Amino acid sequence: MILVERELMRIISQCKEPLSTILKNMFTGGKRLRPKLVLLSGLCFSPVNLDMIYSAVATELIHTASLIHDDVIDESCFRRNQPTINYIHGNHIAVLAGDYAFAKAFEVLSVHNLHRCKDYFVAAIQEMCHGEVMQAVDNLSIDEKYYFKIIEKKTASLISACCKAGAVCGKASEKDVEKMGLYGLYLGCAFQIVDDLLDVIGDEVEVGKPVGHDLEEGKVSLPYIYFLRESPLGSKYHPFLNDRYRLLKVKSQLISDLKKSEAVNISYAKAEEFSKKARDILSELPESVYKKLLVELSFEVVKRKK
Template sequence: MLPFFEEVSADLEAVEIELGKVLISEDAIINQTATHLLRAGGKRLRPAFALLSAKVYTDDVSPVWPLAVALELIHMATLVHDDVVDQADARRGKPTVRALWGNKVSTHTGDYVLAKALIQVSGYEDPLISRVLSRTCVRMCEGEIIQMHGIYEANLRNYLHRIRCKTACLIEASCKLGAVAGGAPDSIHYPLGRFGHYLGMAFQVTDDILDMVADELRLGKRVGGDLRQGIVTIPVIYALHQDGAAAARLSQIVENRSKTEDEVGEAIELTRELGGINYGRHMAGAYLEKAIQELKRLPDVPARDSLRQIAEFIQVRSY
């Protein structure tokens, strides 16, 4: 477990047990796919964000458990559908549901997991929770659809909109709604929502940088995956907007639908030379700074420190 989650470690264990219970079905195949999804792991970031955010306001965060379970289920459901759409056979070094059971079972498993999330949320009295969460789901779908056909309109504005939908929205909802489910007032859940938004933006920018520069062993997959799939992220967008022959060559490679492995490597090198990686790091840093500013509006409690440490960890992660 990541050290800054210690404060909510008992709650995270409870959430893990609940996740196991929730996904049980009378149907053998659903049980197999669900067990596979649970064992595939994941850092349970969204539950942790919700729990820590609630901890800013209250010590007893057990009312947040169902929400935390729902957040992880929504995240899982999107991964299952993304694997169908991307025809991905492995994730985190393990075979996907799609690889083992095929597209049909995966499509319905994603729907099933999402529907289970809804049941978790339907127990809350405060309508804000299901309202924010359903809007978040809409945003996430929009983000995925934009990603599919936004390849040829690679500019900063589209990129920011896409990563907000794809990643930042759900982290924003996790932080905000964690506080709401814990009973926190506006003065607490508003800043936490904004913290989540900025943190989520930084998180995705960092992910996009790591996709180009990471140690392949630690990343668990080859670098350049986005380029290979035709997805243009901020380092490349920045590099493409520079003048000169290097940018022209980069543009040529990016627009070529059937890139060779050498060309993917060359594109990454050009992006780095043109300052794209540094620009991305600068951008992630600026978002994290904004996230940390939001924390200053909150009471000075240990959970707030943990949230700050997460922000600092993300910054380190991009190097």
């Protein structure tokens, strides 16, 4: 990971100003989940090699580019405990900085001839866009099934691509590449459910962004779905569901009621279920210290507080 970090910073500092400084700030303080997954997935099959490092770097560039654009889309002001690029520099610079980071990622993959990894990431970016669009359309009345479709596309697709890319760099067999992809898909779903939970019950400082933001954006995530559909406390909010403005006026009451309901536990159970599915896939792969770390990661993703 030190090599990944060094290469990432080298690439960003090579960018022209003011993009270099803007991106440097944005890259400070992420969890680096995606590069970690590329490396661990690769190391399950072979000793470390440069392909893994470059793929890991590219995936963090792609992920950060998508975060920068997400912040434009959601008009977010805080991310990773810092003001967002759109907040400081405006949408203008933020859209461009995102495009630039995407292009840099593809440059890294091209220069190092990582064509298969690039194919996975290109497909994942399209899925991510499609998932975000699905979320934007008619989002106050979605059900559990539709929610899972959305998170698979908008989050799990890239995480799955990371694991496949790592495996390819580690020269895994086609079957094992597919297995790693499936591990990533389940892990990604668990990760996003917890992300959505933290948006409701998380600590603002630890999470690095305001709580209740999803609801403000009209995004009805899994805890809201369970709360509004199944909890007796939730039924009183049904008349508000067609009116986002009225819903926002009762936001703090709604979140406080949700925390008292079973919705949080049921959502966590669902995340555990995905996390368990991810581990089950790993059981089919040969034992190694890296596989153990991937197993650990599947627990951490659910337990995390930020």
